[in-house]
Amino acid sequence: xxxxxxxxxxxxxxxxxxxxxxxxxxxxxxxxxxxxxxxxxxxxxxxxxxxxxxxxxxxxxxxxxxxxxxxxxxxxxxxxxxxxxxxxxxxxxxxxxxxxx
Amino acid sequence: xxxxxxxxxxxxxxxxxxxxxxxxxxxxxxxxxxxxxxxxxxxxxxxxxxxxxxxxxxxxxxxxxxxxxxxxxxxxxxxxxxxxxxxxxxxxxxxxxxxxxxxxxxxxxxxxxxxxxxxxxxxxxxxxxxxxxxxxxxxxxxxxxxxxxxxxxxxxxxxxxxxxxxxxxxxxxxxxxxxxxxxxxxxxxxxxxxxxxxxxxxxxxxxxxxxxxxxxxxxxxxxxxxxxxxxxxxxxxxxxxxxxxxxxxxxxxxxxxxxxxxxxxxxxxxxxxxxxxxxxxx
Numbered sequence: 001x002x003x004x005x006x007x008x009x010x011x012x013x014x015x016x017x018x019x020x021x022x023x024x025x026x027x028x029x030x031x032x033x034x035x036x037x038x039x040x041x042x043x044x045x046x047x048x049x050x051x052x053x054x055x056x057x058x059x060x061x062x063x064x065x066x067x068x069x070x071x072x073x074x075x076x077x078x079x080x081x082x083x084x085x086x087x088x089x090x091x092x093x094x095x096x097x098x099x100x101x
Numbered sequence: 102x103x104x105x106x107x108x109x110x111x112x113x114x115x116x117x118x119x120x121x122x123x124x125x126x127x128x129x130x131x132x133x134x135x136x137x138x139x140x141x142x143x144x145x146x147x148x149x150x151x152x153x154x155x156x157x158x159x160x161x162x163x164x165x166x167x168x169x170x171x172x173x174x175x176x177x178x179x180x181x182x183x184x185x186x187x188x189x190x191x192x193x194x195x196x197x198x199x200x201x202x203x204x205x206x207x208x209x210x211x212x213x214x215x216x217x218x219x220x221x222x223x224x225x226x227x228x229x230x231x232x233x234x235x236x237x238x239x240x241x242x243x244x245x246x247x248x249x250x251x252x253x254x255x256x257x258x259x260x261x262x263x264x265x266x267x268x269x270x271x272x273x274x275x276x277x278x279x280x281x282x283x284x285x286x287x288x289x290x291x292x293x294x295x296x297x298x299x300x301x302x303x304x305x306x307x308x309x310x311x312x313x314x315x316x317x318x319x320x321x322x323x324x325x326x327x328x329x330x331x332x333x334x335x336x337x338x339x340x341x342x343x344x345x346x347x348x349x350x351x352x353x354x355x356x357x358x359x360x361x362x363x364x365x366x367x368x369x370x371x372x373x374x375x376x377x378x379x380x381x382x383x
Contacts, residue, residue, distance in 0.1 A: 041351070042286075044353065044359055045290050045350070046350070046351040046352050047291060047292050047349055047350060047351060048291065048292065048346055048349045048350055048352075049292070049349070050351070051351070061340060062130060070342075072368045073383035079292070084289065085292075086289070086294065090284075090285075090289060090290070091288075094284045094287045094288040095287070097287045097288070097289060097298065097299075098287050098298065099298060099303050100142075101138070101141050101142040101145045101146070
C-alpha cells in the first residue's frame with residue numbers, strides 16, 4: 001500500500017494539472033482587459049480600439065463564442081497593458097523626445 | 102555665541118528666501134526660451150520661410166500646394182461659415198442680449214484666447230468662452246467640434262485677423278498648464294507610438310502618403326479651418342481628436358483639460374505671429 005502512495009500523488013497531480021494551469025476564461029480576460037483599459041485611460045493614454053475590442057469580446061461571449069471572445073479580450077488586454085506601459089514611460093521621459101535643432 | 106546666532110539667522114532667512122525665489126520665478130523667461138528653441142527648429146529647417154508665413158501651414162513650405170491653395174482662396178470655402186457666423190453672433194438671445202455683451206470690440210477678440218484664468222486655475226479657449234456666454238444668458242451650450250460654434254468662432258477669427266498672438270504665462274498655475282500642454286505635445290501615444298512633435302516637427306515637410314506634413318509652428322493661428330475632407334468648418338480641437346485617432350490613440354474630450362492645455366502650449370509657441378484664421382485646408 002505504501003508503495004502506491006507516490007503513484008496516487010502522481011495521478012492526482014496529472015489530473016489537477018489542467019485545472020491548475022488552465023488558460024484564463026474569456027470572462028476573466030474581459031475583466032483584466034477592462035482593468036488595463038481603465039489604467040491607460042487614467043494616464044490619458046488609452047488606445048483607440050481597446051474599448052471596441054472589449055465590447056466585441058462581450059458580445060461574442062453572450063453569443064456563446066467563448067474562443068472568439070477570449071481572442072478579442074486577449075488582444076484588448078495586450079493593448080491595455082502596452083498603453084499603460086507607454087503612458088507610464090512617457091510621463092517620466094517625454095522631455096527626451098523634444099527634437100533638437 | 103556668535104556662531105549660533107549666525108546659524109539661527111540662516112535658518113530664519115532660508116524659508117523666506119525660498120518663498121521669495123518661488124514667488125518671483127520668471128515664467129515668461131522660461132517660456133521665451135522654449136519659444137526661441139521651438140522657432141529655431143523650424144527656421145533652420147525651412148530657412149526660406151518668414152515667421153508669419155508659418156501661419157499658412159503646409160502652404161508655406163510646399164510651393165505646388167500653395168499655388169492650388171491660393172487659387173482656392175479666390176473664393177474661400179470658409180466664407181459662407183463666416184457669414185453664417187456673423188448672423189449667429191448678431192442674433193439676440195432670448196433675454197434680448199447678444200454675444201457683444203460678453204465680448205468687447207464687437208467680438209474681434211480672437212487674440213485674447215486662449216488665456217489662463219487665475220481664479221478658476223484653468224485655460225479658457227474662445228469656443229469655451231462662447232459657450233459660457235450662452236450659458237450666462239440662459240442658452241443651451243453648442244456642440245464643440247463643428248457647426249454653429251465653429252461658425253461663430255470663424256467670424257470672430259475673421260474680424261480679428263492681423264492681431265498679434267500674445268499669450269501670457271505669468272503665474273505658477275499658468276506655467277503648470279503650459280507644461281502639461283508641452284508634455285502632451287511631445288509624448289508619444291497610441292498604437293503607432295507617435296507624438297504631435299513626431300509628425301509636425303521631426304517629419305514636417307516630408308510626405309505622408311500623398312500629403313506633405315505641416316510644421317507645428319503657427320498651427321493654432323489659422324483655425325477654425327474649412328477642411329475639404331470634412332466638407333465644413335471645424336475647430337482646432339476637432340483636429341486634435343482626428344490626429345489622435347489617426348495614430349491609434351483614443352481621442353480625449355473636446356475642450357477637456359488636456360486639449361485646452363495643448364492649445365495653450367501651441368498658441369504660446371506662436372507668440373509674435375499674427376492670427377489669420379479662418380483658413381481652408383485639404
